[in-house]
Amino acid sequence: MPPVIELDNLRVRLGRREILKGLSCRLGVAGAGKAIGLLGPNGAGKSTLIQTLLGFHPLSGGGARVLGFDCRTQPREVKARIGYMPENESLIANVTAVSFLRLMGQLSGLPEEAALEKAHETLFHVGLGEARYRTLGTYSLGMKQMAKLAQAIIHGPELVILDEPTNGLDPAARRRMLTLIREMKEDHGMNVVLCSHLLRDVEEVCDEAVILKDGQIVHQADLEAERRSNRRFVELEVTGDDRHLGAALQGHGIETVREADGRWRMVLPPGVEIDLLWRVIASQDLRVHKLTHRRDTLEEIFLKAVGHLPAGSPAADEQPEEVATDGRL
Amino acid sequence: MAVYKRGYQRYQGELTSRWTRFLTLPRFAWGRLLEQKMILIVLIASLFWPLCCVAFIYVSNHSELWAGLGGDLGDFLQIDGRFFRYFMDTQAVMAVILAALAGPGLIAPDLAHNGLPLYFSRPLSRLDYVLARLFTLVAMLALVTLFPAAILFAMQGGLAGLGWLANHWRLPFAVFTGFTLHIVLVSLVALACSAWVKWRTIAGALVVGFFFILAGAAEILNEVLNVNWGILFNPARSLYTVWSAMLGVDAGDGPSAWTCAIALLILSGLVCLVLEKKLRPVEVIS
Numbered sequence: 001m002p003p004v005i006e007l008d009n010l011r012v013r014l015g016r017r018e019i020l021k022g023l024s025c026r027l028g029v030a031g032a033g034k035a036i037g038l039l040g041p042n043g044a045g046k047s048t049l050i051q052t053l054l055g056f057h058p059l060s061g062g063g064a065r066v067l068g069f070d071c072r073t074q075p076r077e078v079k080a081r082i083g084y085m086p087e088n089e090s091l092i093a094n095v096t097a098v099s100f101l102r103l104m105g106q107l108s109g110l111p112e113e114a115a116l117e118k119a120h121e122t123l124f125h126v127g128l129g130e131a132r133y134r135t136l137g138t139y140s141l142g143m144k145q146m147a148k149l150a151q152a153i154i155h156g157p158e159l160v161i162l163d164e165p166t167n168g169l170d171p172a173a174r175r176r177m178l179t180l181i182r183e184m185k186e187d188h189g190m191n192v193v194l195c196s197h198l199l200r201d202v203e204e205v206c207d208e209a210v211i212l213k214d215g216q217i218v219h220q221a222d223l224e225a226e227r228r229s230n231r232r233f234v235e236l237e238v239t240g241d242d243r244h245l246g247a248a249l250q251g252h253g254i255e256t257v258r259e260a261d262g263r264w265r266m267v268l269p270p271g272v273e274i275d276l277l278w279r280v281i282a283s284q285d286l287r288v289h290k291l292t293h294r295r296d297t298l299e300e301i302f303l304k305a306v307g308h309l310p311a312g313s314p315a316a317d318e319q320p321e322e323v324a325t326d327g328r329l
Numbered sequence: 330m331a332v333y334k335r336g337y338q339r340y341q342g343e344l345t346s347r348w349t350r351f352l353t354l355p356r357f358a359w360g361r362l363l364e365q366k367m368i369l370i371v372l373i374a375s376l377f378w379p380l381c382c383v384a385f386i387y388v389s390n391h392s393e394l395w396a397g398l399g400g401d402l403g404d405f406l407q408i409d410g411r412f413f414r415y416f417m418d419t420q421a422v423m424a425v426i427l428a429a430l431a432g433p434g435l436i437a438p439d440l441a442h443n444g445l446p447l448y449f450s451r452p453l454s455r456l457d458y459v460l461a462r463l464f465t466l467v468a469m470l471a472l473v474t475l476f477p478a479a480i481l482f483a484m485q486g487g488l489a490g491l492g493w494l495a496n497h498w499r500l501p502f503a504v505f506t507g508f509t510l511h512i513v514l515v516s517l518v519a520l521a522c523s524a525w526v527k528w529r530t531i532a533g534a535l536v537v538g539f540f541f542i543l544a545g546a547a548e549i550l551n552e553v554l555n556v557n558w559g560i561l562f563n564p565a566r567s568l569y570t571v572w573s574a575m576l577g578v579d580a581g582d583g584p585s586a587w588t589c590a591i592a593l594l595i596l597s598g599l600v601c602l603v604l605e606k607k608l609r610p611v612e613v614i615s
Binding site for chain 1: 439443454
């Protein structure tokens with residue numbers, strides 16, 4: 001299976017400026033249903049990279065392949081397999097959401113009847129079922145974002161490119177958007193490229209991340225591996241009778257140290273997730289005050305990569321990430 | 330199963346051909362354009378003059394209807410190049426009005442709402458998009474130009490016989506070529522105005538204004554410099570000269586039909602350049 005995106009010394013020049021300066025990488029080699037985060041400060045070249053893959057900008061040097069197809073010589077094959085959600089408001093006003101989606105579906109190659117059917121189905125999927133006969137001009141910002149997502153997935157593409165999908169969304173809508181993105185990759189096997197300024201969004205849904213700076217790749221991270229390694233060190237604060245907690249945890253292979261009343265430090269072995277810890281704590285009838293795990297957050301990785309945080313900075317090692325407080329799951 | 334009960338599933342069926350995808354845009358656009366009352370009214374009004382021409386052909390081919398009236402009515406009721414030029418002049422004006430109403434709605438809203446990235450991220454090139462928009466407008470204008478002309482020729486040919494067609498073989502060629510030139514040029518101008526100005530109403534005014542302003546400028550040039558080549562800057566007059574030459578009737582003073590045709594070609598090229606410049610999926614500021 002070819003990688004989702006394969007860049008070979010990719011160079012793109014817009015006017016006199018060289019925006020992408022020889023990018024080389026292979027992303028999405030692990031198979032279908034993976035999400036790739038595209039990160040970088042403003043002007044790093046994220047959008048230019050996406051737009052180049054979509055054929056909006058000509059390549060001035062090197063090569064780029066998407067799902068095995070050459071962006072320079074096979075743009076139609078590439079675009080037939082991509083769903084794109086642009087960053088800016090990008091819709092056709094004064095048409096209903098159903099008409100809009102049907103048009104987009106047909107332009108992607110769906111037969112007329114299938115396009116209409118998929119338009120309804122996709123609008124219900126993104127939560128716009130009740131509003132599908134309203135014109136897009138009357139939609140709120142959050143609804144427009146969902147409509148943009150719907151048009152990107154109506155034809156069931158192999159790769160969905162999302163440019164700042166959570167822009168302007170309230171927390172509930174943001175959560176819904178992230179859930180949909182996760183479903184796209186996990187349930188429907190789509191590959192996702194997520195370009196976002198919100199590192200937390202990338203961290204939540206992506207399996208790997210690429211950090212761009214000044215048109216160059218400065219870091220490539222396997223977030224799934226990072227996630228696994230970061231969950232090993234846990235600090236716990238509980239109230240209640242915790243005398244049997246250590247034994248219960250050791251039964252699952254978790255090494256523990258009791259520091260003071262109710263305060264524990266532990267190391268999770270590979271394969272043991274935080275969920276198990278919660279279950280053990282619940283079985284002991286304990287109340288959790290604080291559960292933290294020290295982690296090298298994507299933000300720290302990002303800041304190191306773009307040069308705002310020196311590598312090996314103590315800040316990255318000392319500041320724990322809070323997972324839950326006040327005993328709530 | 331009701332659609333709201335069915336979960337989202339990726340489409341796995343057959344995809345349509347490139348030609349079907351191309352035709353999606355015109356079909357969608359026609360549907361939207363015909364929802365506009367004003368366009369419907371102009372479309373219907375555009376058929377009034379062809380109906381008059383039909384009546385004229387009928388009368389001219391039934392001499393018993395006017396035989397008793399005497400005079401030189403027979404000369405007046407001739408179906409020749411002059412008749413078709415009058416027909417074309419009127420329909421050409423209607424085509425401009427229709428283009429001014431329909432054209433701006435084709436590209437301006439896509440630009441105003443930043444819709445181009447949605448089209449161009451699909452298997453649709455910029456050329457496909459422009460051709461689809463051009464086809465939409467040309468087909469609509471053909472309804473008031475080429476189709477009525479075809480009916481007139483069919484009727485005249487049927488009533489006057491094949492002898493008339495044999496004697497006037499250049500007329501159908503001239504009318505169809507002339508109209509095609511006209512509607513393609515008008516459509517390109519309408520699309521360019523639509524791409525240049527993002528507001529539909531202003532773009533519509535610009536389409537009409539384009540022909541009037543250039544006509545005025547051409548007249549001023551002729552008067553001030555005491556020349557007659559100023560009409561090269563007036564596309565309507567240039568077209569008139571080309572049509573007249575093809576129909577074999579006098580076009581009055583001015584440059585030759587070939588010179589006018591070259592001027593029209595250059596104008597079309599400039600209009601295409603505007604479209605090329607404006608229709609980009611993303612704006613690049615270098």
